[in-house]
Amino acid sequence: MKILIVFVLALASALAYSVPDQPGFIEDLPSSPVLSGRITNGIQASSGQFPYQAGLSLTRSNGNFWCGGSLIGSTWILTAAHCTNKVTKVTVYLGSTRRTSSKASYTVTPSSIYQHTGYVERTLANDISLIKIPAVSYSSEISAIKLPSISSSYSSYAGSYGIISGWGRISDTSSVASNLNYARLPIITNSVCASTYGTSTVTSNTICVATPNGVSTCQGDSGGPLALESNGVLVGVTSFVSKNGCASGAPAGFVRVTSYLNWIKEKTGIYY
Secondary structure (H helix, E strand, O other): OHHHHHHHHHHHHHHHHHOOOOEEEOOOOOOOOOOOOHHHHOEEOOOOOOOOEEEEEEEEOOEEEEEEEEEEEOOEEEEOHHHHOOOOEEEEEEOOOEOOOOOEEEEEOHHHEEEOOOOEOOOOEOOOEEEEOOOOOOOOOOOOOOOOOOOOOOOOOOOOEEEEEEOOEOOOOOOEOOEOEEEEEEEEOHHHHHHHHOOOOOOOOEEEEOOHHHOOOOOOOOOOEEEEOOOOOEEEEEEEEEOOOHHHOOOEEEEEHHHHHHHHHHHHOOOO
16 A cells, blocks of 8 residues: 555656646736846837837726737737737837837727637637737837748747847836836747647747746736847747746747738738
């Protein structure tokens, strides 16, 4: 009997270690006592450095919250579906590094939101959405980011570096930031990312980055951009981090933009 108990305990212990980490949307992470880290350890952006960055103030029946987005055309913002899901209105801010001010702002209703119909909250599948706004005039502080060419063949981007940006928390216990921050992070393989979150979360439509030294996306960064450092092309939409916290050291997950180029083209007419 003792031998059987030892075997069962050993098996339970092995199974416990095989359970994947749980992803959390970074508009609604629980508070954590961890204080290390800043987008969590990001750098403050300068004016015009990220002219495609959008700030989104969203309203649901249970209150207001903040997300990011990317201007991909004069009338279109790309963001995460978990940001737009069940909202009653969205105010889009463009052209500023200060969260509380902007060169242009537009408030739209759900009729201007084109959320992917395949979005599944439980699995994070198809966590991508479009918001249509009145046409904005381009300037040194407001301009669209390019998408990958629809006719190209794509690598996994693993081994490349991406630039994340947003007004999200600068630590796991802070509020969203007043100033736009950014960081440079290494893109990792999906297999490495799946070893943390499992293959039901990390699919071919996912792209992940490592988060060394507590540098990561955090609450308020959801829907924001992951731009390839080498050419500035948009390759990811901020989706999730570990429920253990932004500064936990676990990978951060993004929607892989190349998986949705035809969908974006169909909805907006934008393609390269």
